[in-house]
Amino acid sequence: MSLTYRIKELADQKKVTFAEIERNTGISNGQIRRWDTSSPKIENIQKVADYFDVSTDYLLGRTNTPAREENLPEEALSSQIMFRMNTEGLSEAEVDELKDEVDRFLRFRRSEIERERELKQDDKA
Template identity: 40%
Template sequence: MLLDRIKILLKERALTLAELERKLGFGNGSMSRWNKSTPSGDKIQKVADYFDVSTDYLLGRTEKRRYYDLSEKERKDIAVQAEELIEGLTNGENLNFYGEPATKDQKDRLLIAIQTAMEMNKREAKEKFTRKDYRD
């Protein structure tokens, strides 16, 4: 599992295993043997830090790459909140752009922008306020 995850991350960065070993100061070919032997925690942490992922992700304990990534439920909750915000905007006062009532396309784009901003804010809050012992 560990080596499989590393290979996915390598492919995303267009790197080879040998290049990663050199960058991290590991012995030539040492990582390819990780299928048969478990590396030290320090080495796993070094790889996790390099790719900005959690050690739990590398070890296959979670699908979330970082502790502060949003879960699917959190994304759905934000979508509902954004939808409610749009409804409030459209029901309270007319939503206008340049003095004209907003079209459906304009409202849809606004909804996407609000959802994206809310997801970014939630992720930032999780990153900032999650206790260190809950991060990995």
């Protein structure tokens, strides 16, 4: 199910048009219809999700549950959206491999940051 189709379903339920959604969210006129052929900005997906009070995962078709992940900070949500958009069209195995690689990188960077912090503290002592 495409992003615009999912938005259309939500719009029909709320009895609003794409133009009304765009006006109420500050998205440029005609943008939502273009999302079938071009990638939307992450901020715009979030605006539409906020408007309908659904998760971005729901809009992107990654889940059929419209509930939000309220406990995640905005940075985490933004990163998740980017990851999901960049993995579109990959097989489940390829997505899993990419997740593992990202996890390894994040663990490595965290250990590097912690090591740098310790070195700075040692220099001050």
